[in-house]
Amino acid sequence: MTYCVGLFLDEGMVLLSDTRTNAGVDNISTFAKQHLFQREGDRAIVAMTAGNLAVSQAVINLIQEGVLHPDTGQVETIFSVHSMFAAAALTGAAVRQVYRTYGPTMQEQGVPFDVSILLGGQLAGRTMRLFQVYAAGNFINATPDTPFLQVGEHKYGKPILDRAVTPETPLSDGVKLALISMDSTLRSNLTVGLPLDLTVYRKDSLELATWRITEDDAYFRELRCGWSDALRAAYKAMPSPPYLPWRSTEGP
Amino acid sequence: MTYCVGLFLDEGMVLLSDTRTNAGVDNISTFAKQHLFQREGDRAIVAMTAGNLAVSQAVINLIQEGVLHPDTGQVETIFSVHSMFAAAALTGAAVRQVYRTYGPTMQEQGVPFDVSILLGGQLAGRTMRLFQVYAAGNFINATPDTPFLQVGEHKYGKPILDRAVTPETPLSDGVKLALISMDSTLRSNLTVGLPLDLTVYRKDSLELATWRITEDDAYFRELRCGWSDALRAAYKAMPSPPYLPWRSTEGP
Numbered sequence: 001m002t003y004c005v006g007l008f009l010d011e012g013m014v015l016l017s018d019t020r021t022n023a024g025v026d027n028i029s030t031f032a033k034q035h036l037f038q039r040e041g042d043r044a045i046v047a048m049t050a051g052n053l054a055v056s057q058a059v060i061n062l063i064q065e066g067v068l069h070p071d072t073g074q075v076e077t078i079f080s081v082h083s084m085f086a087a088a089a090l091t092g093a094a095v096r097q098v099y100r101t102y103g104p105t106m107q108e109q110g111v112p113f114d115v116s117i118l119l120g121g122q123l124a125g126r127t128m129r130l131f132q133v134y135a136a137g138n139f140i141n142a143t144p145d146t147p148f149l150q151v152g153e154h155k156y157g158k159p160i161l162d163r164a165v166t167p168e169t170p171l172s173d174g175v176k177l178a179l180i181s182m183d184s185t186l187r188s189n190l191t192v193g194l195p196l197d198l199t200v201y202r203k204d205s206l207e208l209a210t211w212r213i214t215e216d217d218a219y220f221r222e223l224r225c226g227w228s229d230a231l232r233a234a235y236k237a238m239p240s241p242p243y244l245p246w247r248s249t250e251g252p
Numbered sequence: 253m254t255y256c257v258g259l260f261l262d263e264g265m266v267l268l269s270d271t272r273t274n275a276g277v278d279n280i281s282t283f284a285k286q287h288l289f290q291r292e293g294d295r296a297i298v299a300m301t302a303g304n305l306a307v308s309q310a311v312i313n314l315i316q317e318g319v320l321h322p323d324t325g326q327v328e329t330i331f332s333v334h335s336m337f338a339a340a341a342l343t344g345a346a347v348r349q350v351y352r353t354y355g356p357t358m359q360e361q362g363v364p365f366d367v368s369i370l371l372g373g374q375l376a377g378r379t380m381r382l383f384q385v386y387a388a389g390n391f392i393n394a395t396p397d398t399p400f401l402q403v404g405e406h407k408y409g410k411p412i413l414d415r416a417v418t419p420e421t422p423l424s425d426g427v428k429l430a431l432i433s434m435d436s437t438l439r440s441n442l443t444v445g446l447p448l449d450l451t452v453y454r455k456d457s458l459e460l461a462t463w464r465i466t467e468d469d470a471y472f473r474e475l476r477c478g479w480s481d482a483l484r485a486a487y488k489a490m491p492s493p494p495y496l497p498w499r500s501t502e503g504p
Binding site: 155156157158159160162163164171172173175176177179180184187188198200209211219222223226227228230231232233234235236237238239240241242243244 | 407408409410411412414415416423424425427428429431432436439440450452461463471474475478479480482483484485486487488489490491492493494495496
């Protein structure tokens with residue numbers, strides 16, 4: 001299992017994924033589930049994948065090696081596209097190509113064709129964007145109304161994001177919230193695991209800042225303990241429910 | 253969709269369910285997804301159901317009307333069993349009986365045979381227990397290590413329970429935590445909805461205290477707002493992540 005989350009904030013983006021299923025692919029800055037595509041001063045793109053690993057890897061390879069554009073007849077890659085929208089369309093085309101190749105056989109063998117991709121980034125002079133590409137190759141993008149997207153095991157980590165993430169959330173707070181969201185997932189689903197891959201992108205910088213967060217990461221350990229303590233303190237501080245004491249013999 | 257949660261605490265039990273799918277059954281103290289079986293001084297039992305409504309209702313009817321015990325040949329009901337273990341076994345037998353009757357046709361029509369039941373309570377002179385009965389009729393019970401059980405849409409509301417619920421949690425705090433867990437679910441899944449049915453059982457009391465919590469419930473409204481505020485304050489108070497500022501041109 002996997003959990004990937006992307007925050008789409010006014011200041012930039014926070015992209016966080018776990019690594020429990022290790023991908024074996026070894027190409028440009030490839031982390032387990034986070035794949036970085038950078039060219040200095042030109043583009044900074046991150047793809048995070050969830051779902052069937054063979055499908056994910058095939059898609060990530062295809063967008064680097066090239067997919068034939070159905071209209072122009074040109075081969076496009078993640079380094080040749082001229083916008084994030086085109087990057088999302090390219091990724092969707094790669095997903096459909098993989099589906100055409102392997103989908104029928106997988107279906108016959110009862111293996112679901114399951115892949116979801118978060119694709120965030122910016123090209124020089126263009127708008128920063130964050131997309132979610134589905135298994136049909138279609139996609140949506142994050143908006144101010146929905147300033148975060150998640151793929152994989154997303155439910156445990158959603159409540160804190162629902163409550164706290166707005167476009168105005170500073171990047172630093174966004175990192176905290178993404179890590180808290182991940183921590184909730186790690187605690188509740190053992191198939192999501194450390195280390196974590198974190199990429200922070202400051203809008204218009206065209207530079208990806210990445211970290212690998214391991215078990216030994218002092219800040220993440222402090223955050224996990226501190227957050228549990230804070231939650232316990234917070235619920236303790238809530239007023240007592242009026243439904244008790246007993247309406248029966250114990251009466252108020 | 254449904255969310256039901258049961259807390260199994262030293263002091264007693266908290267049982268909370270939403271009501272968005274309304275059941276039409278009208279028998280002894282039947283709420284939408286919460287069914288109460290009480291006989292003064294003798295037994296206090298609560299069943300909360302999730303899954304296919306026709307299946308759930310058939311099971312709830314059967315445990316009241318009676319299921320033939322395979323060994324004794326006696327008809328047993330939720331009011332005749334002599335322990336909570338026997339009540340769980342009876343419920344499981346009812347599930348299997350419903351499965352034998354409707355399962356094959358449902359399967360042919362592509363409808364999953366989907367039912368989960370939380371069954372908590374106590375009989376005079378016996379131990380308080382909380383069980384989860386599965387669609388195969390088998391069951392597990394809550395223990396000090398797992399002092400809560402959930403059925404239905406359980407993931408959004410699990411992190412707060414994972415972090416805060418212990419057997420020593422007082423009933424009053426248990427009610428708060430169950431409501432916070434429900435609130436996280438309500439916010440993230442629109443198919444789980446108000447009003448809520450809450451039953452609190454104080455150990456050895458043999459009395460069920462029940463409330464229906466509507467949109468107008470002042471305490472629940474206060475709790476929802478207060479909890480969101482507390483979460484935002486809590487994450488703001490966490491130390492800033494050391495992964496920023498930028499290692500790039502912006503340097504520390």
